[in-house]
Amino acid sequence: MAPKTSIKRISTAPAGGTASPRKKTTRKTAPPTNPGRRSAVSAQKRAEKGWRGSEKAFQNAFEKSVIGKSLTRPDGSVRVNKAMADMLGYSIKALEGRNWRDITHPDDIDTTQKNVDALLSGKAESVRFTKRFIHKDGHAVWVDLGSTLRRDENGRPLYLITDLIDISERKHAEEILRASEATFAALFQANASALALTGIEDGRILDVNENWLALMGFRREEVLGKTAAEYGGWKNSAAREDMRRKLAATGSVRNHEAVCVRKGGEEITILFSAQIVEIEGERILLSSAVDITERKRAEAALAAERNILRTLIDYLPDNVFIKDPQGLIILNNLTHRRFLGRQGLDDVVGKSDRDFFEPALADRYMEDERRIVESGRPLIDYEEPTVDREGRLHWYLTTKVPVRDSRGKITALVGINHDITERKQVEQALKENEERLRDILFSTADWVWEVDENGVYTYSSQKGFDLFGSPPESVIGKTPFDFMPPDEARRIAAIFAEIAAHKAPIKDLENWNITKTGEKICILTNGVPILDGQGNLKGYRGVDKDITEHKKAEEQIRRSLQEKEILLREIYHRTKNNMNVISAMLSLRGESCGDEATTRTLRDIEDRIKAMALVHQKLYESPDLSRIDMRDYLIDLTSLLMKTSRPPDGLFRLECEAEPLRVPVDMAIPLGMIVTELFSNVFKHALPENGEVGVRLHLVQSGTGEIELTLSDDGIGVPPGFDFRASQTLGLQTVFMLVEHQLQGRVDFQSGRGVTCRIRIPAPDLPVEART
Amino acid sequence: MMGEPSILLVEDEAIIALDLRRKLQSAGYRVIGTAATGEDAAALAERGHPDVVLMDNHLAGPIDGIKAALRIRAHSDVPIIFMTGYLQDDAFRERVRPVRPVACLDKPIVLEELLKAIAAACRL
Known part of the structure; x- marks a missing residue:
């Protein structure tokens, strides 16, 4: 506590330090001096x-x-x-x-x-x-x-x-003074400010209050009797001197901002006020200090924040502007100025939309703002058109909010324009696409659908409702299996589970369904998986095509083909049978005619008929009913010829080497007859005296597809100079005719040790025109 | 076996049946009958007790050769030789198995093979 004895009487001193007529200082024991x-x-x-x-x-x-x-x-x-x-x-x-x-x-x-x-x-x-x-x-x-x-x-x-x-x-005056002194002492101590009394001449501290000590961090004895320079309270001595000069000139200082140093070195900013007072005839400086360090920090932070905010607003891609209630610009950001085609703030402040936009647009904006001011209600996120300096149409998403003062009066409007032109264009394109898609979906005969990961329909085009029920819930929320007969549902569910497990597309999956009218229809399903960003299956979307008619037609064709196949097989079978019957009749006649030559002729004919009958047998055994395997046929034919036509007195060794080769019937029959004729010649003419002949049949298809059939024997051959082509024998003429006339091929005979006949005919797969 | 072996010839084509019968007879066999249908074949087999049945698979009427053979097999172990153009057909081979034929000959029939098969059957 400050010593009370130090405070006796205080009167405020006028500027210049001249005191008013002083009252006498009286001591009870002092001699009277008046x-x-x-x-x-x-x-x-x-x-x-x-x-x-x-x-x-x-x-x-x-x-x-x-x-x-x-x-x-x-x-x-x-x-x-x-x-x-x-x-x-x-x-x-x-x-x-x-x-x-x-x-x-x-x-x-x-x-x-x-x-x-x-x-x-x-x-x-x-x-x-x-x-x-x-x-x-x-x-x-x-x-x-x-x-x-x-x-x-x-x-x-x-x-x-x-x-x-x-x-x-x-005495009365002294009473009042004592009371005043007590009040001052109490105020000095109890003051919320940090107070100090300093000698005006020497600058030494006479007294400080508790708040001063708390503010500066000193103990009382550390500062009493010391100057600020001695205890180091002021950061800047020049500032202190400046303050003292001001005090000397005016007698007081009000709210002078200064930086002080607390004990320990911490700097604080104070608001310093001081006044010269007179106490017991002495002129003393009464100073107060208020710590505004926090306030300064907060102010600095606020200023920095403001700066950041301002920079942020300036460089926002959106237009930001503040207008007064009359629609005149108070402030705007760089983006807005750029949009308006202006450089500096001076170019826009005090101007209205009429200075920048065509009248119709400006009126519209200002009318909006007038309504906000009138109603006090903001306009939030509304879309409005605008035109830029080049005359291009833009769309803005605009928010305008009224700003009120402390009494609630609207003093300004804050506006933000967010350019949504691209979004609007995309939306427009999307809308057109959607309409197009909707029209297509509506008019397509196919059913477009989407299901979720559980196979539940989440979308169906009109066709789905046409097929399975008009209210959407007849389809949406159901699964494809709900429209299938139980067996079909089980079959398709198993297939779908397998497809979904692999997240695979659905390809041409035929399934049978029951429509709302009870009709059984066949649907061809195609779909693609819908995957989320992590690749998880979220469902399928695809197209179903009603192929019932197609299936019916297909079935009809299949049946028709089957019938045709059966008929064809039957015809081949009957032809073969008939040929066998003819063959049997010839055999019967040959056996009963009693003439050797006739019998041999009939047997020759019988062989050729059997060769033809064998083709028909191979045909009805063949899977495609139009081609037969020549290898298979030649093995059977030569085997048959060796068994039926071979002269009983000869030994024939047959070597048959043939490639599997499917040829059409119109090629197989002539080839069969050629082989029969050639074998007949070998049986008749090739046998040497030792009665043993080797016969080799070779069938091969060349790289160009040409079929080459070679029959060679190591028999006695022909006489030198024998002209095969000029020969008058029916067999050879038949061979030439069949090869050259019917098959458009070439035939070549060579004789040496035995005879070799090489036949080359065009590839059977070539079109008929290419062969002829 | 007493005298010439007897053969039941089952073939729906008359000319072929005639040709075969003459050839078999020429080879010394006794043809006890020719049948064109399965029913006739079964009846003749039951009645005539042939030593060998020569069976074409394709017959006139609703009963084919295999069915006729099964009827015969129901009361007789007579050797049955099949003649068919379907020798390579799996379905045929499967169906004919219960008949336990002694031989299956491919059509057109080669007389030598037929006679060999009959001779073998007669030795059973």
């Missing part, structure tokens, strides 16, 4: 001289004095003059002979008695003290009194001579 008092003492001395010299003169001086006087006898009774009687509100007569105790304030009787005793005992020649008398109306009257004792010649006390001055007013 002129009145000096005159009272000299009057007393004169009275004493007068008393000794002239009792009359003393009495006159006593009674006429303007200063209160009293004579007090040793028994305590008093004589007073008029000034004294007036002071206490009595008449002289009323006080005459009364004891001093009767008119003394009870609290001051003892003090008075002590002083009286001191005089009577000779311990003091004179006393001076203040005391209270009781006024006639009861209030206390403070007096400053001085007494001396008058003795007789023998030194016995005669009376006390007392001068009295009314100091009640002064």
Whole structure:
């Protein structure tokens, strides 16, 4: 706590330090120094001289004095003059002979008695003290009194001579002052600000309050009697000097911002105020400091934030603008200025939309804003068209919000335009696409659908509803299996599960369904899996095609083909049978005719008919009913010929080497007959004397597809110069005719050891035109 | 076996049957009958007790050679030789198995093979 004794009296000093007329500083024991008092003492001395010299003169001086006087006898009774009687509100007569105790304030009787005793005992020649008398109306009257004792010649006390001055007013002022001092001390200590009292001349700290100590971090004894330079409170001594100069010039400083250093070195920013005050006649600097460090930090942070915000707003891709309620621009960002075709803020501030847009658009914008101001309601995220400087149409998503002051009055509008032109274009294109798709889906005969990962329909085109039920819930929410007969549902569910497990597409999956009318229809399903971003199967989408008619037609064709196949097989079979019957008839005739030559001729014919019958047998055994395997046929034919036509007296070794080769029937029959003719020739003409002939049949297809059939024997051959082509034998003529005329091939005979016949015919797969 | 072996010839084509019968007779066999239908074949087999049945698979009427052979087999173990153009046909081979034919000859029939098969059957 600040020592209270240091604070006595304070009065504010005017500029320049000239004090108002000073009130006296009085000590109870101090001798009176005022002129009145000096005159009272000299009057007393004169009275004493007068008393000794002239009792009359003393009495006159006593009674006429303007200063209160009293004579007090040793028994305590008093004589007073008029000034004294007036002071206490009595008449002289009323006080005459009364004891001093009767008119003394009870609290001051003892003090008075002590002083009286001191005089009577000779311990003091004179006393001076203040005391209270009781006024006639009861209030206390403070007096400053001085007494001396008058003795007789023998030194016995005669009376006390007392001068009295009314100091009640002064006492009252002192009371007020004391109260004021106490108030100041309390305020000084209890003040929320950090307060300090500093000597104005030397700058040394006289006192500080607790808040000052808390603010600066010092203990009281560390700073009392020290200057700021000594305890290091100011960061910048130049700033301190600056503040002192200002103080000297104006007598006070208000809210001067300064940086101080706390004990320990921490810097704080304070708001410094100071005023010169006068205390006990001394000019003292009363200063206060308010810590605004946090506020400064917050301000700095706010400023930085504002700067960031401003930069952010400036470089936002959206237009940001602030307008007053009349629609005049207060502020806008760079993007908006660029859009308006202006560079600086000065080019736009105070302007309205009419300065930048064609009238119809400007009116529309301003009308919107007028409504916001009127209604107080913002417009949020509404789409509006605009036209840029090049005259291109843009679409904006706009928000305009009213800004209100603390009283709720709308002072501005904040607007944001977000360019959604591209989105609008995409939306438009999407809409057109959707319409196109919808029209296609509506008009297509196929059923377009989507199912989720559980196979439940989530989408169906109109066709689905046409087939399975009009309300959407007849299809949506169901699965494809709900429309299938139970067996079919099980079959398709198994297939679908396999496909879905591999996330594979559905390809041409035929399935049977029952329509809403109970009709059984066949659907051809194609679909693709729908995968999410992680590749998880989310469902399928695809197209179903009603192929019932197609299936019926297909079935009809299949049946028809089957019938045709059966018929064809039957025809081949019957042809073969008929040929066998003819062969049997020839055999019967041959056996019964009795003529060797005729029998041989009939057997030759029988062989050729069997060769043809064998082709028909191979045909009805063949899977495609139009071609036969020549290898298979030749093995069977040569085997048959070896068994039926071989002369009984010869030994024939047959070696048959043939490639599997499927040829059409119109090639197989002539080839069969050629082989039969050639074998017949070998059987008839090739047999040597030892009766043993090797026969080799070779069938091969060349790279170009040409079929080459070679039959060679190691028999006796032909005579030198034998011309095969010129030969008149029916067999050879038949061979030439069949090869060259019918098959458009080439035939070549060679003789040496035996005969070799090589036949080349065009590829059977070539079109007929290419072969002819 | 007493005298010439007897043969039941089952063939729906009359000329072929005639040709075969004459050839078999020329080879010294006794043809006890020719049947064109399965029913006739079964009846003749039951009645005539042939030593060998020569059976064409393709017959007139609703009963084919295999069915006729099964009827015969129901009361007789007579050797049956099949003649068919379907020798390579799996379905035929499967169907003919219960008949337990002694031989299956491919058509057109080669007389030598037929006679060999009959001779073998007669030795059973």
